[in-house]
Amino acid sequence: MPTTDREARIADAVLDLVHRRADFDPLELLHDLTGQVVALLQVRCAGVTVLDRDTHEPVHVTASDELCLALEQEQSALGEGPCIDSARARQPLPVTPLTGPPGSVRWPRFAPYARRAGITAVAAVSLGLPQMALGGMNLMMTHPAGVSDQDLRLARTLADAAAVALAHQQQLIDKDTVLAQLQRALDSRLVIEQAKGVLSASLHLSMDEAFQRLRVHARSRQQKLTELAARIARGDVPAELLDPSQ
Template identity: 65%
Template sequence: MPTTDREVRIAHAFLDLARPRPDFDPLELLHDLTSRAAALLPVRCAGITVMNRSGTNAVYVTASDELCLALEEEQTALKEGPCLDSTRSGQPLPVISLTGPPGTTRWPRFAPLARRAGITAVAAVTLRLPHLPRLPLGSLNLMMAGPPHPSGRDLRLAQALADVTSSTLSFRQQPADKNEVLGQLQIALDSRVVIEQAKGILSVRLGVGMDEAFQRLRGHARSRRQKLTELSARIARGDVPEGPLAPTR
């Protein structure tokens, strides 16, 4: 049976998420996971939420685009939503419709906001340590704008992508314990603030949207083997490279 284009893209996704990098940045790895999920699955966008280091709150980390990021922020503000539920419980969510009659939805405040943004269904899989599967770290959240919705096979693929990403976080050199991996996630949480600042600066300076600003920021860092967080910190301080960040191809 010939190999399909999607199968090739899936193989490349696993290789990319598992590849060790000298300029390893946990936030960039998590963003790669959301981008791969959004590209390979029948979803509008994908995001990641994790428990903070104290284990008291579910906090958004990154997303495949600004729409998903905004909806993750709304859930944090409302203290309800699928991302928070999956992260707090450590359990996956099947595909759940957000289009039921008022009063029947699981998230009465979040669902109307999501629908206004064009999101009609959600699902989630867990981020978990491969050697400690009962210790959830967070969730990969999937948002759909309409059918076709992810099948059971699609959700198993999403879980496999999340698992290989968690493996990369915990097995960069040798098996890491829980605190080391939680430390990596805390670095990602801390990094998101400075990256958002850099995106905003570039969006204004280059006259592009936030999604495009992030792609240019990321491409510039990768082409020069810089850590995304370090480049973002420079830009947030006002040190924008001369003639930087050419349009993405």
């Protein structure tokens, strides 16, 4: 049976997530995970929420775009939502509609906010290893009928591939090492937002466009995304980034 284009892209996505250099950037890995999911599934956007190693409370760490970031931040502000529930329960969440008669919809404060953004259903898959739960990946949908159980299985497989990379190519390492990787991602997300803001203001770009420019520049020069972001946040913006022709 001939391999389809989508099957080939799935194989490439798994390899991209698993095969990382030894000093890879955990935050970039998790962002790549959300990007692969959006590219392969009929979801509007995706985000990753992890459990803080000290408080054990869910904290959003990255999102595929600014819409998903806003949805994650709103859940944190409200103290309710699919990302929070799934991470706290350390359980996946099936496709769950955000529409229905009053009183029948979960998350009564978050659901109206999400619907105004065009999101009509949500789901989540677990992010973790057999010996530990790390958090979850959240999927936001405008057309939930297009996401099947097989699609959620694929999303879980991609999340597993990212977890394997966090565990250093399936080598047996201690729990603290994996948690330290996640803490680096949590710490890095703030400087990423600062760098996005600097580029957005300097180049008159949307925040999504600024982040894409940041990622392209880092990858083309084999730099760590967070190191480049920290440099920009300090006001040291590479001249090439300010040149629209680059």
